[in-house]
Amino acid sequence: MRMRPTLSWTPPEGLPPGTTDLEPVAEVLGAGGVLVLSGAGLSTESGIPAYRGEGGSLGRHTPMTYQDFVSGPAARRRYWARSHLGRRTFRRARPNAGHRAVAAFGRHGLLSGVITQNVDGLHQAAGSAGVVELHGSLERVVCLSCDAVVSRHALALRLEAANPGFAPVAAALNPDGDADLTDEQVADFRVVPCEACGGVLKPDVVFFGENVPPQRVAHCRGLVAGAASLLVLGSSLTVMSGLRFVREAARAGKPVLIVNRDPTRGDGLAVTRVAVPLGAALTAVAGRLAVPVGDAR
Incomplete structure (x- = not known):
């Protein structure tokens, strides 16, 4: 269950x-x-930020669930665009x-x-x-088809190459490294597949609903x-x-x-x-x- x-x-x-x-x-x-x-x-x-409590992100943001992520390409494009941008700020945290x-x-x-x-x-x-x-960890990525695990850094380089100049302004950053972007800001973002089998890549983290x-x-x-x-x-x-x-x-x-x-x-x-x-x-x-x-x- x-x-x-x-x-x-x-x-x-x-x-x-x-x-x-x-x-x-x-x-x-x-x-x-x-x-x-x-x-x-x-x-x-x-x-x-935390999810809950004063100033928590749940007051303005609903995290993507596993069911949303696997529902189709549009949801994954939204996730990876927001996460790719958010990671730049996330990684500066000390x-x-x-x-x-x-x-x-x-x-x-x-x-x-x-x-x-x-x-x-x-x-x-x-x-x-x-x-x-x-x-899990945001610094690992797993393929849902072949279970290959790659570093988030390696994926980030591929996403940078596939989306040159992608630098929208985010409204906020969330606890899972996800940046708040509008549908218009992510509409043209290109998601890359697993290099080993062409399958769907997912961050190696436990989503809500997983x-x-x-x-x-x-x-x-x-x-x-x-x-x-x-x-x-x-x-x-x-x-x-x-x-x-x-x-x-x-x-x-x-x-x-x-x-x-x-x-x-x-x-x-x-x-x-x-x-x-x-x-x-x-x-x-x-x-x-x-x-x-x-x-x-």
């Missing part, structure tokens, strides 16, 4: 309120064995203090792993090792089972792909802590939700634990 898109969520009455107390986060990190689950909110300080703090915690042996719902590669750019990209590969889910479940606690950073947990790991950790009696400005679907299962900007929060925790975060790379 395909995962149905969940584009919005309204917090029910009675959720525990957020706090500014970072002590529980410092305590679990100090004890080690922490599994980090990060979402789009961790990258907003790098200039990449890790922020939150990413650097997570990398520092990892270097100091406090983490058992990092799972990210983000497709921006900023954890790795900050120096985190062994990051599990739950929803399943996370089962082997990746199994790997993440193993990480949850082996962790002492789960620390959620910047995720509303609206989609089941991340929420299921919170539920599994809670069922196993492992502490779940959330750092997110807005309420999340996991708040009722968490020890605490800290409603403090992530960069400042994680930098402060690192200071309490005498973990040097370092400068931007």
Whole structure:
């Protein structure tokens, strides 16, 4: 069964309120064995918008679903035109203090792993090792016919050659690297096929309405089972792909802590939700634990 898109969520009455107390986060990190689950909110300080919350892109933009993408050439032309332009801005994003703090915690042996719902590669750019990209990466492209995988850079060069001078002005950038363009702006964009078989190319990311590969889910479940606690950073947990790991950790009696400005679907299962900007929060925790975060790379 395909995962149905969940584009919005309204917090029910009675959720525990957020706090500014970072002590529980410092305590679990100090004890080690922490599994980090990060979402789009961790990258907003790098200039990449989140889907939800104040200023979230869902207020003006509906992400393309897998079903839309495979529906025909017009949808794919719209996607690749917008994504090709958006990537130019997306790739200029740099890790922020939150990413650097997570990398520092990892270097100091406090983490058992990092799972990210983000497709921006900023954890790795900050120096985190062994990051599990739950929803894939924008830097890879896969053929839907022959399963060939190529780099996004290689595809970008082909798209540049097929669309010389393509440089429309976008209204905004979205969390998936998609730039807001009108139908008129993308009408003449040329999409290129797989060089190996002529098939349809798709970014190696999990679209709304698409399943996370089962082997990746199994790997993440193993990480949850082996962790002492789960620390959620910047995720509303609206989609089941991340929420299921919170539920599994809670069922196993492992502490779940959330750092997110807005309420999340996991708040009722968490020890605490800290409603403090992530960069400042994680930098402060690192200071309490005498973990040097370092400068931007």
